[in-house]
Amino acid sequence: MKSIIAPNREDRPHALTGGGGCGGELSDKFKKRCLKNADRTFAQATQCQQINSIQAFISMEDAAFIIHSPAGCSGCVSFMNDLFKVGQYHRGIDNVRNARYVITNLDEIDIIQGGEKKLRQAVLELEARHQPKLIFIFTSCASAIIGDDVDAVANELNGQVRAIIVPIHCEGFKSKVPATGFDTAFNALIQYVFKDEQPQKEPGLINVFAPMAIGWKDQQEIEQMLGVLGLRVNYIPFYSNLEKLKKIPAAEYSTSICQVFADEFMEQLKQDYGIPYAKIGMPLGIRNTDEWLIGVARLAGKEEVAREYIRQQHQRILPQIAKIKERIQGKKVFICAGTARSFAAATLIEDFGLKLVGLQTPTYEEALIEDLDRLIKIHGDDFIVDVANMQPYEQANLVHKLKPDLFIGMSTWVAKQGITSTHVLETKRPTMGYNGILYLGKKIEDVIENPGFNEKLAKHKKLPYKDSWYLESPFKFHKEAGK
Amino acid sequence: MGHFIENPRSSCALGGALAFVSSIDRAIPVLHAGPGCGLQATAGQLGQSGGKSFGYVGGQGTPSTNMFEREIIFGGVERLRETIAGTLEIMDGDLIFVLTGCTADIIGDDVESVIEEFKAQGVNIVHTETAGFKGDSYYGYNAVVQSIADQLTEVVPKDAKLVNLFGIVPAQDIFWEGNFEEIIRILNKLGLKVNSFCKEQQGLKEIKNSAGAAINIMLSPWLGQEFLATYKEKYDIDTFRYPGLPVGPTATTDFIRKLAKQLGLDNVLVEKVIAEEENYVYSYLEKIIGSFTRYRFSIVGDTNTVLGLTRFLVNDFGRIPLVAVITDQVPEEHRNTIERELTSLEYARPPKVVFENDKWKISELIKEYKDDVAFILGSDYEKEIGKKLDALTVVVSFPTTEKLIINRGYAGYRGCLTFIEDLYDNN
Secondary structure, eight states: OOOOSOSOGGGSTTOBSSEEEEHHHHHHHHHTTOOOOEEESSOBOOOOHHHHHHHHHTTOTTEEEEEOSOGGGGTTHHHHHHHHHHHHHHTTOSSOOOOOEEEOOOOHHHHHHOSHHHHHHHHHHHHHHHOOSEEEEEOOHHHHHTTOOHHHHHHHHBTTBSSEEEEEOOOGGGOSOTTHHHHHHHHHHIIIIITTOOOOOOTTEEEEEOOTTSOHHHHHHHHHHHHHTTOEEEEESTTOOHHHHHHGGGOSEEEESSTTSSHHHHHHHHHHHOOOEEOOOOOOSHHHHHHHHHHHHHHHTOHHHHHHHHHHHHHHHHHHHHHHHHHHTTOEEEEEOOHHHHHHHHHHGGGGTOEEEEEEESOBOGGGHHHHHHHHHHHOSOOEEEEOSSOHHHHHHHHHHHOOSEEESOTTTGGGGTOOEEOSOOTTSOOSHHHHHHHHHHHHHHHHHOOHHHHHHHHHOOOSBOGGGGGSOTTTTEEETTO | OOOOEESOSSOBHHHHHHHHHHTSTTEEEEEESOTTHHHHHHHHHTTTBTSOOOSSSOGGGSBBOOOOHHHHHHOSHHHHHHHHHHHHHHBOOSEEEEEEOHHHHHHTOOHHHHHHHHHHTTOOEEEEEOOGGGOBHHHHHHHHHHHIIIIIOOOOOOOTTEEEEEOOOBTTBTTHHHHHHHHHHHHHHTTOEEEOSSSTTOOHHHHHHGGGOSEEEEOSSSTTHHHHHHHHHHHOOEEEEOSSOOBHHHHHHHHHHHHHHHHTOOHHHHHHHHHHHHHHHHHHHGGGGGGOOOOEEEEEEOHHHHHHHHHHHHHTTOOEEEEEEEOSOOOHHHHHHHHHHHHSOSSSOOOEEEEOOOHHHHHHHHHTTTTTOOEEEEOTTHHHHHHHHTOEEEEOSSOBSSSOOSSOOOOHHHHHHHHHHHHOOOO
16 A cells, blocks of 8 residues: 655645745735745744654554654653643543653664664553554654664564554654654555555544644534534544554544545545545634534535534624624734644634734645635735744744734744733633533633733843844845745 | 653643743843754743743743754754844843754754854853754753753852752742742841842853852752862862752751851841741741641652652651652662652651652552542642542642642742642632
8 A cells, every 4th residue: 555645744735834024915926936935044942742642642542652762852742741641531531541652762872773672661561561553663863863763663563563563754854844743644554454455444533633732522512512413523643542443444423623634544544445535724713613613514414514514603602702702803813823723723813803914834735725815805914924933033023013812823923022922722721612612702802802912021021133134124034935 | 761651741841941941030041952842842841830921031932943844944043143142233132042853863963163253252151952852841951951050151260159059840840930039038137148040130240150159059858960060170160959849847957057157147137047947937836726737648759849848748747648749850879868858758658769750650649549539639630639539639749720829839948838729728
């Protein structure tokens, strides 16, 4: 079986990892295929794909994990493990436990002599300690540069131990797009878990692919909505297990929590197992949720059922939304979030009559053309788009110039600029579907009503940039990629 | 040295170094490292240190060369040069720490020559090799102070009342801010000025002044051997080493008397301070006699935490130790000192002392005491075994994401009262 998943997201047609300008101009150039990708001559730290690959599986119940690296590469596992524990708590599990992960702790000697022996020991020891059904091995910059043959170790031990060993080649330096790490992870499933087996089809079963950022409340909301369509959910890969992974090919349909998560994986499943799929934006806000649900309903031939459900929900929710809108409409918003979430949030704010002035998103690609056009229809074509993997210095510059009334995203930096802020990413609280939008609406209303914390903080603390930086173009350090 | 570790209790050298540099006022860290290192190091170090983040600069705000395939193959020196130039153009700071990660150190980029170019232009800039494979967070801490001693200091006039304070490792000690504040408060009360580099908005000025200190106080039985030797060699500064954090009246008074002796402080002042402070603590302890309980306990944590809390619990607070697990990678030659400290307590049977950092093995060890242990002091990880054994578990050591820690600390006189508050359980 030959995989169609592109090795790196930046290698997808016309994908961008850097660039900036106003929405209308970007959309225009993108469609004419004359938008050049940009590199930065000055940059701040980014997320790497290893983080995403680990995140894909770390909450699986019956798996153990090996990060083949020095100790530092398990840094982000700290918040994933935290989410894993909170996730168990939310699901009513009493004896909350930590994810079973080890680092091979590569040291100077390993860098010279290789770390395969240690990796082998780690596999055997994890098997003895926890009897996992799966052992995932994540590579790192260090293990990849020294050329450790992780596949050979996995192949040698697969069969010797009871667990299925799945190596994932996710060294950070290989891709500029962290989300590549998800693709890398899904690709490994095809090779090591499915192995061309053709399981018995299960009518009414739908795979829903979702990243770890989706909390328990969101999962319940999704399952409830799909239940209305008579579908049972195989929720993957979070809080999942080997049995659920093996069921993926048995499903009747697939969908994902957004249009850029598991998208190529779903296409692969369609080709290999004939599973049709719906590739839709994230169900955040009224319009997005409507479209998400109808998109899935079309697959299952249940469009009428969906429309009736949507009508009922609108009746319930819209009057409450209207009340919030009355109080906050017209405010200017700057959004910074992951690719799908940032676009979804920019649509969502329409529900409350808010106006988009700036959007920071890690990547821009083919799948988002319609989304950008829609945003232009809603907000006009003069909002600024900054394609950036993090890069808070660009954000600070843009926020300073655009002076939004509200910032949606991580508040770390804008708080010191006195801009009130909230996020539509809440890993422990609801955000999705019709109940999620009410929760988010109240949150947005609250931060607009009381910006005191940020305003006072800004009088005491400043960002680490020179005053002169705010006078420069935010895109000053962009240069054409590869030049 | 490096066995694999289940649920690690430290970041890498880069993580330890980045947390330390981020705490130095107006110091700008620049990473010459892989694309995820800044985020991983921040989440792993600060994020697990009681839900904290950086102050002025750090995390994803850290300038970074983000080495991709092209830099790995062709070298990243040019990327570093333009990243430093960009940093100077837009970042508002006093000094730059270039921290190198695994990628740069494995491919052997000539970082020094780039640093020299900028030094020649009058930039305050240093380089610290902090590849993750070199060691853990403590290695990173040592390496940063070493580069301060080697590259940023020169002879300045002596100040008999100035001390440098080392051994509390930012964000690795989860109570580092509060612990620093209490030790500094006590030293100030003794008439001493304190260089910590990372509290009270200290930065380049205090780093420069450190060469004129009367003494280096090292609150650890093993950290900083090399940089303390450098301070001695270059500036003739002696070291006063105290084995671990002083917590509670007995240890803190012992710390003060020994330090005062080495520095030749005025005895009348010293005894006055001790009397006042001890009275402060005991005036509260007399009010909680009714809630005083005696539990047998197991403790898991870094050397400083285990020494500090075990001494306090046994010498001042009537508890019985069962097993003490030291989780930092203490070099063999210093392990005797730690064992001696823990086996020469004033009361009770000494605990079994074990050096181990693998969570699974530590849990197995604690299980051996399942009939006796009522009480576990450890990290978030130990809550799992605590729950299994039905033992009250209090988080006192790295890592923790479950606790939000701002400025509370356990060190010194006042810290022991905070610690007692955290021990309280009404069930």
